[in-house]
Amino acid sequence: MARHQLNVKEKTWIVKHMYRLEYPINVQRLWSKEINNNPPDRKTIRSLMHKFEQTGSVLNIDPPGRPVSVIGQETKDEVSSILKEKPRTSLRQLSTDLNISMSSVRHIYKSLGFKPYIPRLIHELNEDDPDRRIEYCETFLSLLKDDSDLMYRVIWSDEAVFKLNGHINRHNSVYWATQNPNVTIDQAMQVEGLIVWAGIRYQDVIGPYFFETTVTSQSYIKMLDDYFYPLFCDVPDNESFSFMHDRAPAHYASIVRDWLDEKFPARWIGRRGALDWPARSPDLTPADFFLWGYLKDIVYQKKHRAQGGESGSPRSPIP
Template sequence: MSGDFHLSSSERIEIVKWYAIHENAAEVARQFQYRYDQTPPSRKHILNLVRKFDETGSAQDAIISGRPRSVNTEENKERVRAAFQENPTTSSRRAALELNLSRTSLQRMMKELGLKPYRPQLLHALHDDDPDRRCEFAEIFLNLVDDDPSLLDRIFWTDESTFKLNGHVNRHNCVYYATENPHIVISQVMNAPGVIVWAGIWSGGIIGPFFFHDTVTAESYLEKLNDEIFPAIENRMNLEETFYMHDGAPPHYAQPVRQFLHETFPDRWIGRRAPIEWPVRSPDLTSTDFFLWPMIKDSFYVTKPENIHALKDAITTEMQRLPEDLCRRACQSVSKGLQLCKNLQDENIEQYL
């Protein structure tokens, strides 16, 4: 697309979805024009965007190879400074799009300006020994994939997420850019109506959503596993080959839950004290966090459901819209994220995805 044609994050996501469904750039352009009532991007740039997603698992701008024209000017640095002064909670990805800068150039100028990302405490900050555990998991997992590349197609990644009628703050994306720590606190309306959503993603698509109306406990999670989750997996996947993944949340760690998974997926599940140990405070390593929840929430909150029934219907509709091929590519990109984890060692990787 030309230099003055910019796509928002949600528009890029829709383009990738449409191409996964239709596999035709002209049809994607028609869908874009119908949805947004504006001139669509060219065929070339639709295909470039899809290629970018295939290669990296992200729909954001790729870094251009070769020796680029320098954009690190005083004028651009002042634009960057002003943008973050006006809206310090904007993401570097969105700022790069709005300022027509590559993320690499933007991040270089932010560093020169002393702009640092300060995260609210509810982000999963890494503890001193977490990087070693994350790198150890990445190495084990990547070795397993080297031995059996089909493993990425047989892992079922699961997670829970909270959806509120008033819009729920995503703890993983709350970043405040400033030259000094502002010690920000996020205030929210307490007890806003909402639901806890369980969902799983694998190369064959989505299983779920299933809903918890109260806090998830070991008892309610085990009941959900027995009554809904396991039958759904059994109906869609080959249990003899499937690996089940969940994180180390207390309900997941309960002895009855672990016993159920030992019996159902012997030596083939990932979690806390599992045959494959999941590293704590590592939601950025799973496709539910870097793909599924952002994809659903970006589209979901545009609809602004007015009650719990509409909330659940909207979540279900958005999940059903995700094409199988898109899920497959997201799951297969996990290994790239784990390689990045090994390379960075002591950092969260979500800002690089």
């Protein structure tokens, strides 16, 4: 038997007794005893309580804020024009400028085929960097032709900066377009924060290792000697592997290059290595175009507060 629509008096009765009896089933039993044998279901009672706690009333009150507006073709054309001319305009700004609700703005941009694209962060490039990058890629592709398994025998290493407050909040840098524009943001990468090292190969990750301070040639060689190499020695067939790192100043120190020449003779990639690594090329290594983004998405899911205590201790390999 379908229940009739609850009136204001009945709703008030339910709210009063819910605060006293706490559970919907107790209210249902009291309703059957005092009113009739057709009490409202538990979902209705919970919904009524949620509404009362949100609005302070059992009446059907319109939600606060700008009412949902009727969408006309003129409004659609105006939204389309703004997004094409200023594709970085936020939805909130559109809602304010056009005096329409946020839900109407969302409905319009979806009906027009616009999608929000998040810009990618890239290193700033110098004038001659593109030629060096192309030269490196052509050399590496040539090596792959001679040895198709080379990709499986490279340990790609890198350091990344983890900050408690992001240097650029890309989620607030939306670019609206009907097709992916591949928007990028040039960013100077020398910023302060917690410096983390990791090595990645086709099968697993070695690291992370946390540096206590700025990476220097001494702290870097200590990490290689005390942390990385003991783990690397456990990698099967390790004598066939190559080691890659970028052109960071600490990597170019003579003690580091001598160490690599000894441990990876003619098998390391970097500045003055067997294969020279082009400057400012994070998109050419899996650590940058996958690993750090994946890890930072996890780390930055929640806001973290800075804490005191020991830092810089090495950690066990990521499985």
